[in-house]
Amino acid sequence: MEIIAKRPESLTKTPFTYCPGCLHGVAHRLVAEAIEEFGLTNHMTGVAPVGCSVFAYKFFNFDMAQAAHGRAPAVATGMKRARPDMHVFTYQGDGDLAAIGTAEIVHAANRGEHISVFFVNNAIYGMTGGQMAPTTLPNMKTTTSPYGRNTDDIGHPIRVSELLATLVAPYYIERVSLLSPADILKAKKAVSKAIQYNKEGRGFTFVELISTCPTNWGIDPIKSRDWAKENMLPFFKVGCLRDKGEGVE
């Protein structure tokens, strides 16, 4: 029998802890496949955040660390500085990266730290049960914005990729979506590019992946993707914001 799809070896056999239909699993797979493609499994390490993907340290089949909430880019910095021959990435949610971890991500990017960051944006705090995130859309109801996100009071959602693209140092910044098979193929290219640049030692690479949270949005997995296409993509536009390798500045 011809094997056309298998679990990448850079993922352990530990079953994912995600809800049915959650796209964190897809994102893990893309990262794992890219690492494998570039033959980096023996020189790769990653930092898991605090969020639903907190157990990422169990899922990736190489040495992994788990960081305090929001601090993954700082932890990754320490690792990269201590072991320059290792390739380091962080995997973070929107609460982790864009709320409590804003300082760490901005400064890691600003230093052009030689790490890759995979940023899964699902517009909510999944792990803690559906509170408002910095990326929560205007008027969107969450458990801490029960009357809808009031932008006059709490501001508009943060476009992290655009924010980081104001800095000089980052080498590669792209936003992709996980909302359809075609989008996932494009996402795969972006993730691979980040890992490739990481392998080549080019500098700070950042991929934002637009995702869903069926459980806390209270929408079934398929409809969640439609909802995200309709509501998230107009605000969080997919596209490459920086690619020094291709002359996109």
Added chain:
Amino acid sequence: MSKILMKGNEAVAEAAIRSGCRLYFAYPITPQSELIEYMAKMMPKVGGCFLQAESEVSAINMVYGAAGSGKRVMTSSSSPGISLKMEGISYLAGAELPCVVVNVQRGGPGLGDIQPAQGDYFQATKGGGHGDYRTIVLAPNSVQEFADMASEAFDLADKYRTPVMILADGMLGQMMEPVEFKTPKTPEEMEELDKQHNSWCICPNEDGDKKHHHEINSLEIDPYVLEKHVNDLYAKYAVIEDKETRYETYNVSDDNEILCVAWGTSSRIVKSAINELKAEGKSIGLIRPITVWPYPTEAVKKAIGKKVKKVYVFELNTGQMLDDVKIAVEGKVPVDFWGKVGGIVFTPAEIKAKLEACFK
């Protein structure tokens, strides 16, 4: 008012609002999130401010700003988030600002787990942040007491211009029990509250008043000035130790062969075991510190009856209160300890077995 069945997290939030708290800043974390969610729902209804901060660090500094502006303000979190607030609490204590901080403890260290624990006793009672300071720490053991402590904490904070912590845990936060609430503060009372800090807080100059210059600050660059400031703080803490120490005794008598010491959730479980052994004719007392700082040292000392063979400490940690008990016991009788960690709550049967063993 009739009783309402409510989670501890929600009850303490409701009680805080009724106590005149109109400013609340926090960041989500399990097992405390129902508290922040309740505030998100209710604060807009009473014209108060609910703000989800970008982190616990900013939340406690928002508290610093609001407390410095003389208003009743609260924040809450669970263990990992409380660690992040510790810097801010040190500043609040240094600047002598009143506020209420709720810690719904979970298992640690680090990310630990999300189950009930009492592992933040040292952090809460011995300082936690840097420098010489103390915070009043109230430790509830029921949903009713958790709620009642909200108003008590605000009153103490205002009276002594100091941060007050309510040290609960995941069990008290998550469980529902019947609660009866005090009537909410009236608009007039709220106005009084508003004025009480005007002699020192950030506030507008009233027309015709002498222009004031109030500083909200914990910096004293001159060592002799700082020395005096710290000594003044400790004079204040001495008054608090003298006047505000609270505890409960249960079944304490001269017949006691064992005296138990337990606080918060642990004390309920120990009570269960004591009741069962009482039915079997064994006399065991319990002293429960309600303020874990100031610590009821004298009360523990007094509770040791003539026949007591052993003082037994039970906690959901590795024995963080043990030293405080030993100081009170002064080596007069042996002090033993048993605890559970990892977010596991011991059962009455386990405590009973430990106590029974003392009679063999």
Added chain:
Amino acid sequence: MKAELICAGFGGQGVLTIGKFIAKAGMKEGKNVSWLPSYGPEMRGGTANVSTVVSDEPIASPIVSFPDILVALNQPSIDKFGPSVRENGVLIINSNMCPHGCKRTDVQIISAPMSDIAAEIGSPMVLNMIAIGIIIGKTGLIKYETMEEDLTSFMKAKNPELLEKNLIAIKRGIELGKQ
């Protein structure tokens, strides 16, 4: 009088609500009550359980280690909590979801196809009311009237049809409990 209850099942089966209604009714009848759920991310789609205590005396520990009554809405719940039910205690089983039942002979087992009965009544949502009915019929821990009053107070205006179905479900449960 003191009764300690554990209700357990899949998240979404409404086990937490069973405990909540019992606690609320107990409170309205002047008893001391406590309700303590399992919580955390493992709850997503996984198993949920809740400890409920109803007592004349103040409740020292809200944690139930040895229940007088176990409501098990699925097999994993029986496997996990069945062995700890007190001798001569009551074990209420939803037989539709518990293919292996419980082997104990020293407890009183009431096994009923609650999912089927709920479907018959016309709403899967009333399954937990059947369980509450069985508790009432078997143990008299709380009164039917208290439940009726409570449900009526918040459902009558909003959803009279569902209220009716809930009350039918409780009554069916009471019959089952009395058998």
